[in-house]
Amino acid sequence: xxxxxxxxxxNDIPPxxxxxILVDDTPSLLIRIQDEFFAVExxxxxxxxxxxxxxxxxxxxxxxxxGARFDLRTGKPLCMPAIxxxxxxxxxxxxxxxxxxxxx
Amino acid sequence: xxxxxxxxxxxxxxxxxEQFLSTRNEPTWVTDQRRMAFESYRELLAIxxxxxxxxxxxxxxxxxxxxxxxxxxxxxxxxxxxxADRAEFAGVVSHIDGACTRTTLDPKWAAKGVLxxxxxxxxxxxxxxxxxxxxTHAVKADADRFAAWHGAFWTGGTVLYVPRNxxxxxxxxxxxxxxxxxxxxxxxxLIILEEGASATLLEETASASATASGLHVGAVELLVASRAxxxxxxxQNWNDKVWHFAHQAGRVQNDASLxxxxxxxxxxxxxxxxxxxxxxxxxxxEVNGVTFATEKQLISxxxxxxxxxxxxxxxxxYKDVVRDxxxxxxxxxxxxxxxxxxxxxxxxxxxxxxxxTCRADAIPGLEIEADDVxxxxxxxCGRVDEEQLFYCMCxxxxxxxxxxxxxxxxxxxxxxxxxxxxxxxxxxxxVERKLGIGGE
Numbered sequence: 001x002x003x004x005x006x007x008x009x010x011n012d013i014p015p016x017x018x019x020x021i022l023v024d025d026t027p028s029l030l031i032r033i034q035d036e037f038f039a040v041e042x043x044x045x046x047x048x049x050x051x052x053x054x055x056x057x058x059x060x061x062x063x064x065x066x067g068a069r070f071d072l073r074t075g076k077p078l079c080m081p082a083i084x085x086x087x088x089x090x091x092x093x094x095x096x097x098x099x100x101x102x103x104x
Numbered sequence: 105x106x107x108x109x110x111x112x113x114x115x116x117x118x119x120x121x122e123q124f125l126s127t128r129n130e131p132t133w134v135t136d137q138r139r140m141a142f143e144s145y146r147e148l149l150a151i152x153x154x155x156x157x158x159x160x161x162x163x164x165x166x167x168x169x170x171x172x173x174x175x176x177x178x179x180x181x182x183x184x185x186x187x188a189d190r191a192e193f194a195g196v197v198s199h200i201d202g203a204c205t206r207t208t209l210d211p212k213w214a215a216k217g218v219l220x221x222x223x224x225x226x227x228x229x230x231x232x233x234x235x236x237x238x239x240t241h242a243v244k245a246d247a248d249r250f251a252a253w254h255g256a257f258w259t260g261g262t263v264l265y266v267p268r269n270x271x272x273x274x275x276x277x278x279x280x281x282x283x284x285x286x287x288x289x290x291x292x293x294l295i296i297l298e299e300g301a302s303a304t305l306l307e308e309t310a311s312a313s314a315t316a317s318g319l320h321v322g323a324v325e326l327l328v329a330s331r332a333x334x335x336x337x338x339x340q341n342w343n344d345k346v347w348h349f350a351h352q353a354g355r356v357q358n359d360a361s362l363x364x365x366x367x368x369x370x371x372x373x374x375x376x377x378x379x380x381x382x383x384x385x386x387x388x389x390e391v392n393g394v395t396f397a398t399e400k401q402l403i404s405x406x407x408x409x410x411x412x413x414x415x416x417x418x419x420x421x422y423k424d425v426v427r428d429x430x431x432x433x434x435x436x437x438x439x440x441x442x443x444x445x446x447x448x449x450x451x452x453x454x455x456x457x458x459x460x461t462c463r464a465d466a467i468p469g470l471e472i473e474a475d476d477v478x479x480x481x482x483x484x485c486g487r488v489d490e491e492q493l494f495y496c497m498c499x500x501x502x503x504x505x506x507x508x509x510x511x512x513x514x515x516x517x518x519x520x521x522x523x524x525x526x527x528x529x530x531x532x533x534x535v536e537r538k539l540g541i542g543g544e
Binding site for chain 2: 025
């Protein structure tokens with residue numbers, strides 16, 4: 001099983017902010033909503049391109065190109081044109097640092 | 105909306121560049137060319153890559169700072185090469201981790217004026233021959249950041265020069281190897297065929313170990329003068345930890361012909377910008393591609409066939425097999441200049457998908473400015489037909505054997521176009537081996 005890897009300090013990301021990270025060489029996004037952190041693959045399952053600057057609302061990210069929306073907790077697609085999920089990662093916050101690892 | 109930020113640094117900065125230059129001992133014209141390329145590199149690094157070419161190629165995980173040009177690494181003694189022992193070659197040039205380790209050429213060809221060796225040596229000894237061609241006609245350093253990066257830091261590479269009306273009967277062989285972890289290779293392949301000359305060069309890239317990461321930022325220039333005939337093969341067979349970026353271009357003059365075959369089996373991520381220019385009346389080019397991507401590999405080709413003169417012919421066929429979570433991308437364009445009447449241009453890409461999670465993108469295109477041409481293009485993409493599998497299995501084959509036979513059959517049409525028998529055999533065997541990895 002992969003180990004948790006430190007990707008940021010809690011203070012690096014203000015509430016509502018986000019950071020581009022690599023998890024196991026996969027471009028990913030670490031998103032903070034209030035005091036909770038979510039890590040998802042930064043690639044839309046519809047067109048294979050980045051979700052990086054997509055709007056985040058109600059714990060879901062919207063693809064900036066075609067409007068596909070994904071649940072940040074599960075990666076599930078919430079509307080067309082996406083029909084496949086995106087990967088999500090396990091996140092832990094310890095002593096002011098954020099750690100991420102791929103789900104086993 | 106907030107914007108995510110990624111920190112970027114590079115070990116290929118001005119200081120490392122000056123240090124690199126001080127180790128080279130090159131003629132002034134080469135150093136000047138490198139300095140101009142380095143300036144372009146710094147400028148181009150600051151601007152976005154052309155989205156037409158790059159939007160499907162995700163290089164966010166690429167970290168240039170993990171790699172550096174090696175000055176001390178010891179070459180590995182053995183490479184699991186595909187081609188090296190398969191034939192008697194008229195000459196051999198090998199590069200490992202960017203340094204030339206071997207050059208040979210049959211004296212009978214050397215006596216006829218053929219040059220075959222390492223670019224770093226030949227710019228010193230035969231600068232007058234190379235200067236008019238090196239990064240002036242085919243690959244230009246200001247094309248994009250990778251071309252400029254290569255132009256500034258090229259480490260060596262294979263040069264083949266064949267004088268007028270000399271026909272080199274046996275094939276020549278070039279090996280580009282990576283051995284140390286984090287090693288880089290910026291090799292430059294330059295082939296110059298003068299009027300009426302002919303030659304065959306087989307080039308192969310290989311990794312000494314399956315786990316060492318590596319970086320190749322390469323360039324290939326093929327300059328084929330009137331009535332000359334060049335056959336060039338490049339088999340890319342790195343391990344799956346290597347990043348491969350390359351600009352490759354051929355220029356074909358009057359009544360000359362170029363047969364160009366690329367095989368892509370390795371690399372973590374490979375992006376090749378491949379240009380063929382039909383410069384003279386009656387020029388012809390045939391481009392063959394065999395790609396097999398598995399696991400998390402991404403192999404991408406951006407090809408252009410540009411017809412500048414009348415009565416020119418180009419014919420491109422790429423076949424891709426994709427499995428696991430791999431991706432293949434092919435973006436192809438045929439361009440026809442206003443004066444290039446009676447052009448005959450063709451391009452085709454076929455993709456075979458072997459898993460639910462792989463992906464192939466094929467985007468053919470035409471830009472035609474002449475009004476009397478024949479240009480056709482097409483792309484197909486499909487899964488392995490379950491009925492075909494069932495048919496084979498009814499006749500006693502296992503599912504794996506059946507899959508194997510279907511993949512072989514899929515590639516057969518492009519194998520049939522490859523003019524060198526050992527390349528056909530080698531590719532077939534390499535595909536067979538790769539099919540075995542991870543099973544069906």
